[in-house]
Amino acid sequence: MSDGDPNALAAPTAEAVLDYLVRSIVDDPDAVSVEVEDGRRTTLNVRVAPGDMGRVIGRSGRVASAIRVVTRAAAARDDVEVDIEFLD
Secondary structure: OOOOOOOOOOOHHHHHHHHHHHHHHOOOHHHOEEEEEOOOOEEEEEEOOHHHHHHHHOHHHHHHHHHHHHHHHHHHHOOOOEEEEEEO
16 A cells, blocks of 8 residues: 555454464354555454354454454554454
């Protein structure tokens, strides 16, 4: 995004870190997908297998919160702010 290239990824480091973290947690890593949605803020939409959503969210949302913290820290390298959404 920094060079004005329309094909450049908005948050490549954050996307890679998020993908790695989620794939490490779930039982079916092949079902994980991360989609980047550009807007005022970049949104990373995460989809997992239906049986894995509980593992990603965790008790009281603690795992999801930790994933968001680490991914936002990685996004700082990309000089962007990101939101992370876990979708069914």
